Amino acid sequence: MTSTPPHQSILDKPFVLDLFAGPGGLDVAGHRLGVPSLGIEWDKSACLTRYAAGLDTLHADVSAVRRESFESLPPEINVLAGGPPCQTYSVAGKGAGREALDKVKEFIARLMAGDPDEKIDEDLKNLSDPRTALVLEPLRYAIQATRSPNRGHRPYDVIVLEQVPAVRALWESYAEVLQKVGLPDGTKYQVVVGVLATEIYGVPQTRSRAVLIARREGLGKPSLPAPTHRTYExxxxxxxxxxxxxxxxxxxxxxxxxxxxxxxxxxxxxxxxxxxxxxxxxxxxxxxxxxxxxxxxxxxxxxxxxxxxxxxxxxxxxxxxxxxxxxxxxxxxxxxxxxxxxxxxxxxxxxxxxxxxQSFPPDYPWSGTAQAQQVGNAVPPLFGAHLLSAALGLPAPTPDALRKPWVPATEEQRAKLRSHGCGTADDCTARCPRPE
Structure with missing residues (x-):
């Protein structure tokens, strides 16, 4: 596989940490833009797809990495991205989504005020659905970066988040605190939030996503990516x-x-x-x-x-x-x-x-089980490429950017990636998440 040389970016060497990375939609986007990435993914089959595709991966729980091995992450990572699971946040039903949002806002305020992680974790156990806590992880990673000796306490320069439209209210809550309150160390961001239709970026499906793009103050005000295609009516x-x-x-x-x-x-x-x-x-x-x-x-x-x-x-x-x-x-x-x-x-x-x-390149090496679910859960790579380009100040990708067939990793490359991601070249280890 070859990557396109990177264009001039607002960052000299952008490097993405992709939380809840799935089978690789955002990482494929970065690859086509010449931007390296490291993905953290819980699901074993999605990791098998990522290894087969040649994507750098940690088979791990996002929360566990933050708590136990954040210092082992590459210190040069300067872009935080991802889409936390949103099942508990859905606005459907009898107000459960709104109730979850109110609780999330309370925890956001406490995190920004510098409450100890141990106390936050203890109180999160009282939530009716533990998945609700996952929507806080991008913010907790942003805060942890400023506390990391391995990074020199350096905050992330850019944050890119996406999820279903119902999550827009959460992204707006993120935006408010990132702009007005700032992280506990005082770092503030300029932020833009919106709901975008993927077909206006050339993706051959109608799909709407709520997105957040944030840039650390001093790097310029971000904008949502400009459409390249007409809306499907x-x-x-x-x-x-x-x-x-x-x-x-x-x-x-x-x-x-x-x-x-x-x-x-x-x-x-x-x-x-x-x-x-x-x-x-x-x-x-x-x-x-x-x-x-x-x-x-x-x-x-x-x-x-x-x-x-x-x-x-x-x-x-x-x-x-x-x-x-x-x-x-x-x-x-x-x-x-x-x-x-x-x-x-x-x-x-x-x-x-x-x-x-989904705009994945032809011959992308889907692997493991529940492959249809992997496809459906993924960020459309062409859409992801537009998001990253807008966030980093790169030229918009061409419509054919992802039409070239994907060349899978060799067996040797897969073994090396799995050794890094799971602990051994051919299997999971005790450090990998348990299926349950």
């Missing part, structure tokens, strides 16, 4: 029941009035048309043979309780949000030379194709 796709059932065993699909590429907002806005599933999958690349077009995809998301009306999109639209259910999406193809809406079920998306819909 769902209302521009008029669905009507065609009444054409393939057979009694197949669902009814719907005729589509498909606007020509280029239709939409404005012709002279300087933005490219959003990237469709066909744009991403139709042509052969690497070991991907190319997918026959046209095709239709029925997602696994319900629609008014009628399984026949689950969201259907054509190859000329972006995918719906890619989740761990991507392997359940049903793909339909035309039958022979008949009207293209007379269809039969075709092959479902391979993991390679699912990854490409």
């Amino acid at each position: 769902a209302k521009g796709w008029n669905r009507r029941n065609s009444g054409t059932a393939v057979s009694t065993a197949q669902p009814t699909l719907y005729d589509m009035e498909i606007p020509e590429p280029g239709q939409g907002p404005t012709e002279d806005d300087g933005l490219e048309h959003w990237t469709s599933m066909g744009d991403a999958l139709a042509e052969p690349v690497g070991t991907h043979p190319g997918r026959r077009t046209p095709f239709w995809v029925r997602s696994n998301y319900g629609s008014s309780g009628d399984p026949k009306r689950r969201g259907v999109r054509t190859d000329r639209q972006p995918a719906t949000t890619v989740t761990g259910r991507i392997s359940r999406f049903v793909v339909f193809e035309p039958v022979g030379d008949h009207h293209p809406h007379v269809v039969c079920e075709g092959p479902r998306f391979s993991m390679n194709e699912a990854g490409m819909l």
Whole structure:
């Protein structure tokens, strides 16, 4: 694998610490930008994917590393990134999300005031769901950096965080304390927060993410990445029941009035048309043979309780949000030379194709178990590249930045990475997180 030489950045040598790193979305983005990274990941299978991809990894619990081995992290790390698990923060349900937010705000205030870690940890045990504590980890890492003798008590220069839109309120709380209060050592940041649609950066799916970009005071005010592609307008796709059932065993699909590429907002806005599933999958690349077009995809998301009306999109639209259910999406193809809406079920998306819909490079070496979940949980690398570029002051990546097939690590490289990440070249050790 070769990395693109880095451009001039606001940092001389950016180096990313990726918390909750997953199978490598943000690290792949950094690799394409020529920015090195170290990822911390709890899940064994995601680590196997990372080793196979050649990504520097610690198979560890983020909280445990902060408590027990922070001083062993490379002192030259100057960018903190990640997306902590958000299940307990969801605003769905009977106010549990809002209750969690209020508690998190209390702990944020205590952390910024310099409360001892031991007391914070003891009180966090009283939370109804221990995962709520994980949303505090990026802030706790930022504070720990200023207390680290190995780093010379030097704070991180840049912080980049992303999660589902429901987490925006938490990022805004982060922003308030980072700008107005500062870390316990007095370090303050300039911060920008927003909710962004990934398709406006060329990712071939509709997916919204809440993001935070912070720069240490003196490094300039950050901005959200500028869009390179147009927003997908769902209302521009008029669905009507065609009444054409393939057979009694197949669902009814719907005729589509498909606007020509280029239709939409404005012709002279300087933005490219959003990237469709066909744009991403139709042509052969690497070991991907190319997918026959046209095709239709029925997602696994319900629609008014009628399984026949689950969201259907054509190859000329972006995918719906890619989740761990991507392997359940049903793909339909035309039958022979008949009207293209007379269809039969075709092959479902391979993991390679699912990854490409997330903007992973072709031939990314998905490994271990629950691969669909790994794909769905990942940061879309092209989106991550735009976030890192904006945070570091680098030029925006080109739409084809991640189209080149990924070259997996050799067995020797994997063994070396696993020795560093797990403790031995071919297995986990006692220092690795337990599956439970």
